[in-house]
Amino acid sequence: MALPRILVLLPMSASTHGTVPSPAVLSVERHWQALVARRRLYTAGGLLLLLLALAGSLWFANATNAGKFFDRLPYFFDFIGQLVPRDGWEVWRALFDLPSPHDDGSLKYNYPEGRVYLTETLYLPEYFYKMLETINIALVATLIGFGIGFVLSFLAASNLTTRRWLRFFARRFMELLRAFPEIVIAGFFLAVLSLGAVPAIIAVAIHTIGALGKMFFEVVENADMRPEEGLRAAGANWVERVWFAIVPQVLPNFLSYGLLRLEINVRASTIIGAVGGGGIGEALRLSISRGHEAKTLAIILLLFTTIVAVDQFSAWLRRRLVGRQAFEFARGG
């Protein structure tokens, strides 16, 4: 069978093996070179600006420093020295509220006093209880933030909300919510609503709505609109289109961001605890300021373990919920 060759404008010998390139080829090549050269210039210029900005920032930071950075550096390890407890077992006694042989009636060694009794004999050590309080704050705040951020994100996404004013208000509202750090909002609510976990939850949730909402609507804006078009053609209304065409594709990403936020919120609620929100943060602040080294180390150990555990848990949950295939794109199948 004869082969059709209608496409070939240039003889093969001259085209791909480059003996005599045609003027048209040379002209395209020249134009592309010019385009690439211009892009390189922009990149170089951008890098230069970045370097200048970095140098300026470092100079400014140094100028505004109290000027004793290097003078104080040798004392850095003194602080660590003060953290060494009387004996290694003290850390474990503090962590599990066991009586200490060094007990002299002072606050420093009163570990068993913090026990939270569940039954007559079974107790939860003080710091585990406080850690639970902190995790609880983070969990509730993340759930509230996820729910409200979820709803707001669709209103803020330009591919779903065609009404400009609605998008404008949704976006500005979320900006307002995340403009203030959790600790500032917490300070306000703690002053108004008195100390405790509920103001801390409100504070963390408010920031979470703003932060998650922004990430969510960016995910929504990157969504594939073909399923949405398919449902629109089938006569589905806005809510139906969002629920059936957009939500299934954005949910895995939402979940990843939500779990990341949970980790961030555990840390945030620890800090808020230190300013009066209750939980482990408060205990940490007290033990550091009172110089109770064993208690401080016990809390730091507990915090570290908790963060690792939350991280592992969210990775596991993500795999279970998102499905394994999302992690196995490289090998095909």
Next chain:
Amino acid sequence: MLEIRSVTRRFGETVAVDGVDIQIAEGEMVGVIGRSGAGKSTLLRMINRLIDPSEGAILFKGREVSSLKGAALRRWQRDCAMIFQQFNLVPRLDVLTNVLLGRLNHRSTALNLLNLYSREERIQAVAALERLDIAHTALQQAGTLSGGQQQRVAIARALMQEPKVILADEPIASLDPLNAKVVMDSLADINAREGITVITNLHTLDTARRYCTRIIGMARGKVVFDGAAQALTAEAVRRIYGAEAGADAVPEAITSTSIETPAAPEPAFAG
């Protein structure tokens, strides 16, 4: 010569490709046909090693390519260029850069990351585009092109790899008849002029008949037909597409993407 020796691929419980034995000589133009799920794509992907076979071996010129690793594997992948149904270009890069990406395995990573190509390579890339009649799109973002144009960019990228084999996985399944013809014509032209072996999955019988000298029919992971296009009788079609497809239950006019009817005389433009 490409030799596929009793290759099997399982995905969990399902057997996608089941003990396939094929030998393909250099310069052949082979069409692989079969129902969706027959294992055509899996077979092609195993040759390029996007998927590894569960059992069996794939040899090219006597060398086992199914056990290659690292740099040797990447060199083999360069030698058997792959063309996808959905083009798989980088949509945010311009067309010429997309074409030049076919050179990646010929050059050092440092040069690649700095985007430095020699003048010969640039001219070669534009010439490849011109050969496919889309040189005027060279400076556009690849994502803004139509499907037919994108597939031609993908073929130009494959040419830049200077491959020994071109594997095309349903190259025309998402194109309109005219673009489908342009793409198939260029694959046939590459096969005829450069003598590059072309293995292509097709879902239309008449395209396979028109362009391929040899047709391989697959059903449920097994090869059920292997022969010249002329030997593809109604009986063979029934074996490939299943018993419920009667002698005339697969009218080719329905699945056809060609502009002329299959019965029409040789097209006038054929040279």
